[in-house]
Amino acid sequence: MIHHLQPERRTLHGHFSRDLAPVLTISSGDTVVCSTLDAGWGMEPFAGGAYTPRKEFEGRSAPLDDGHALIGPIEIREAQPGMTLEVYVDAHVPGPGGSCLAEGWLTVFNEQYGLLDRGSSTHGRWTTSAGSGAISTGTRSRCVRSWA
Numbered sequence: 001m002i003h004h005l006q007p008e009r010r011t012l013h014g015h016f017s018r019d020l021a022p023v024l025t026i027s028s029g030d031t032v033v034c035s036t037l038d039a040g041w042g043m044e045p046f047a048g049g050a051y052t053p054r055k056e057f058e059g060r061s062a063p064l065d066d067g068h069a070l071i072g073p074i075e076i077r078e079a080q081p082g083m084t085l086e087v088y089v090d091a092h093v094p095g096p097g098g099s100c101l102a103e104g105w106l107t108v109f110n111e112q113y114g115l116l117d118r119g120s121s122t123h124g125r126w127t128t129s130a131g132s133g134a135i136s137t138g139t140r141s142r143c144v145r146s147w148a
Contacts (some may be wrong), residue, residue, distance in 0.1 A: 001027070005034045007057065012037070014065035022075035031090070037069040045095075085122055
């Protein structure tokens, strides 16, 4: 059987907890197709360049939803304590684009690459070609440094 989970208040949370009730119960061998939000609960990509507000998921509850947007949990009917869970990822399909936020706060990378004292945040933005996995940074993006 194929199940679908969409990002909605019932399926999203911003923390891990064994006390969360399952949002879906499946049988061993079932398939689950999940659509997710980005780490910042974004409903649309950042514009790129200097930070500008964007549409984000409404209805978050602090402090429980202060972390990245997570979907689930999913319960497996036949699972018992002590059993090993085996998960296959058949496909990972990226959305139309993404972004990377840097500068202006203390992280290992910002410190290592001298991005602490700029006083503002910068978004690098990229787009993807559907089905190809190819990424293009376009003309509006700014690459500060390569971390490769």
